[in-house]
Structures are given as C-alpha cells and as structure tokens.
Amino acid sequence: MAGPAGDWPEAGAATSVRSALGGYRAYARRWVFLLVISLLSCSNATLWLSFAPVADTIARHFLLSTEQINWLSLVYLVVSIPFGMVAIWVLDSVGLRRATTLGAFLNFWGSMIRSMPCMAVDIQDPFVFLLGGQTFCALAQTLVIFSPAKLAALWFPEHQRATANMIGTMSNALGILVANLLSPALVKTEEDIPLMLGTYILPAGLTFLLAIACLWESVPPTPPSVGAAQSTSLSFLAGLKLLTRNKAYMVLAVCFGGGIGIFSNFSALLEQVLCVNGYSSEFAGLCGALFIVFGVLGAVALGLYVDRTKHFTEAIKIGLCLTSLACVAFAVVSQLQGQTIVLAAICSLLGFFGFSVAPVAMELAVECSFPVGEGAAAGLVFVLGQAEGVLIMVLLTSLTVRHAEPSVSTCQDGQGPLDWKAPMLLMAGLCVLFSCLFVLLFHTPYRRLQAEADASPSIQEDERPATAAALGHAPYLAATP
Secondary structure, three states: OOHHHHOOHHHHHHHHHHHHHHHOOOOOHHHHHHHHHHHHHHHHHHHHHHOHHHHHHHHHHHOHHHHHHHHHHHHHHHHHHHHHHHHHHHHHHOOOOHHHHHHHHHHHHHHOOOHHHHOOOOOOOOOOHHHHHHHHHHHHHHOOHHHHHHHHHHHHOHHHHHHHHHHHHHHHHHHHHHHHHHHHHHHHOHHHHHHHHHHHHHHHHHHHHHHHHHHOOOOOOOOOHHHOOOOOOOHHHHHHHHHHHOOOHHHHHHHHHHHHHHHHHHHHHHHHHOOOOOOOHHHHHHHHHHHHHHHHHHHHHHHHHHHHHHHHHHHHHHHHHHHHHHHHHHHHHHHOOOOOHHHHHHHHHHHHHHHHHHHHHHHHHHHHOOOHHHHHHHHHHHHHHHHHHHHHHHHHOOEEEEOOOOOOOOOOOOOOOOEEEEHHHHHHHHHHHHHHHHHHOOOHHHHHHHHHOOOOOOOOOOOOOOHHHHOOOHHHHOOOO
C-alpha cells in the first residue's frame, strides 16, 4: 500500500463514470449532519466528565468511595479499547446515519439510567445505575469519536474537509470544558445532584431527536468528490489488513496515538501534579480550561490553513515539535512553586499546538490509507491511542513516590503528597520520542487527493473557482521518497 492512488484501478473507473454522469455536488444539508454529530460529541463528553469536578459531593451523597467515582470516568477508556473495533465495523459497514442514530440513542439512554438513583427512593445500590449509565455513554463514544473524519469524506468537498473534521473533533473538547464549568456551577450541595443529572439529559435527548428527524441518509445522492465516490471501497477485514501493512499509516497511528495517550493523562493528572507544589484546585481548573480553549482556537486556525494549502504532513510535524517543547517546559516548571503565570501560559501553548493537530491527523490518516474506509482509518488511531494511554498511565503512576519531608501541598487526598518529577520528565520524554519518530519516519503520498487530481473538478454549490489549478499544487501530490 505504498504506491500512489493511481495504482488502484477502481479510482480511474469511478472517475470516468462520475464525470459522464455530470460531476460532483455538495449539499447544504451536510451542515445539519455536522451539527448533529458535533452536538452528540459535545454531549457525550459532558456526560463523561460530569462527575469528576464534583467527585467529593457525589461520593458523600451516594456513599461511594473515591475509586468508584474514578471508575465513572475510567469506564470510557476501558470500553473504548475492545468495542472500538466493533464501532469501526459499524461505521464502515452499517452506515454513518444508522451509526450516528444508534450512538445518539445509547448516549440518551445512558444519561437516563444514571439519573435513576435520584428518581427512585428504593434503589439499594446506586453505583450500579451510575456505572451502567456511563457504560452506555461509553459505547456511544466509540461510535461518535470516529464520525467526523467519515462525515467530512462523504459529504464535504475538498476545500472544506479539514474544517468539517475540525468542527466535529473539537466539539468533544468543548464538551469537556462545559462539564468542568457546568458541574461545579450546578452542584453547590448534595441536594443539587438531581438537578445536575437532569440537566445533562436535555442535550442528550435533543441530539437523539435531531438524529431521528434530520438524518435521512448516510451518503448524499451525488458525492462531493472522487474521494467520496470511492469511500469504503474495501471490505472491513481487507481494509484493516491493508492498514497494518501500510508503513506510513502505522507510524502515524503509533506516534499520534501516543500523543492522544499523553494528552489524556495530562488532563487526568493535572490537578494532582500541581497541588503537590502548592497550586490550588481552582488554578488547576483554570489551566485545564486554558488548555482546551486555546486548543480549540489552534484547531480552528490550523484547520482553515490546511483546507487551503493541503500541507497536512508539514503542519503535523511542526505542530508535534512545538507540542514537545511545551510539554518539556511543563515538566520542568510544574515542579517549581509560585509560577502561576508561566504555568498558565505553558498550558495554553500546550493546548494550542497539541489540540490543533488532532483533526489534521485524522484527515492525514484517511489520505495515506485511501481507499480504506474512513471509519477504520480514523478509528484504529483512536483505539491505539486509548491503549497507549493505559500503558502510559501505568508507567507514570508506578514512578510516583511519597514525599518524606513536609511540603506546601494543597492536595486533599488525606495522604502524603506524591513526587511527580520523574513521571513528568518521562511524559515529556515520550512526547519528544513520538514527535521525533514521526518527523523522521513518516513519508507518504496523499492518495485521496491524487485520485481527485485525476478527476474532473468538483462542482461546488457556492461556485468557488474550479479546484483543478489547486490540485496541481505540490502539496497535493506530496512527492515523497
């Protein structure tokens, strides 16, 4: 799978047939589809982390331990690894509309189940319902997290794919931000917990209704590009087999998957790392919010840039290098006291550089693996990222030791503060390693864009200039060794 897209005989045949039928078309209802997927991703993320910001209050109200509360978030990670492969098959075999509707139903049903301990007074074990509801939401996540790349490929023309992927992907990050802000605002006392659980049902229910009412088909009647016409032209197993044999794709999956794992651990451990050196939980929350907000801004800027230039590889390589520098800076400065302004700036830069490459990496995964289905191409990266995240979490936590001497810790776990110096240096070292491997080893032609370069220009609904000249630009052909 190392040759250019033109090596696939199906691409040329489909191009000639489509050209004879009158070209390609982008439909306005693609934005409605993107809205539904974005709302679903945002709602799912809020359900994921809704308990974490008010963990102490939830534990007291339901008489749960800290470990049980943590499992309400960890279940997402556990479920995503085995069921991620099933979700890949569903997306590429059953269809995007049915997969999205199923995900919306599971998300809504999970939000209902976890609210039952507050609706019924005779429930003996509320943890069963809380964990059961989170499990259904976790199943929904495996369906929605891969969807933006497939939606962008099936419904959007060449000059909008990266932007659409960015909007769908960053909706998940916005959901995390909403959960961190909304849960503490809603839950002041234990009596407010039913209000919080009920509030999170509303967007889940709205998204489910929109999915039923507004999504009519998985693919448009006329594809927006030759890439969309050739989408999922291989069977599920054949596609996975080709992915594992594609050196460029595996380098991307392992290196960017490692980045996903590092960012997951950064978000989960941020408060614990900062409290050891005297930083408050409020400051840690501010750093987490800056991490996400600047990440979304970076993703918007880079998504628009890549849509115009198609510099996928260059953008990711530069972004990963800058992310590594920010990660090293955090590993050093987080071990110092009284560096609030510097830490806030570093967390902002880490989000800006790190988050911005996520949607571009998903697009590049599709480009270097075409014509393998978009669900498989994007999904396998995510599954590997979750697995690498578990391994990284085990490594980081195994290196922590308790402080023997008195400290300025503000940690409230009731035990001696942990020393995070070695784990943070390891995290930074892994980030640098993954970035270096990607820069040195990743080389690929853009298969989908090459197939489209051989086709007639797409017919855009907004009557943009024909893309033939742009397709002749060097980044599209991406000549590589």
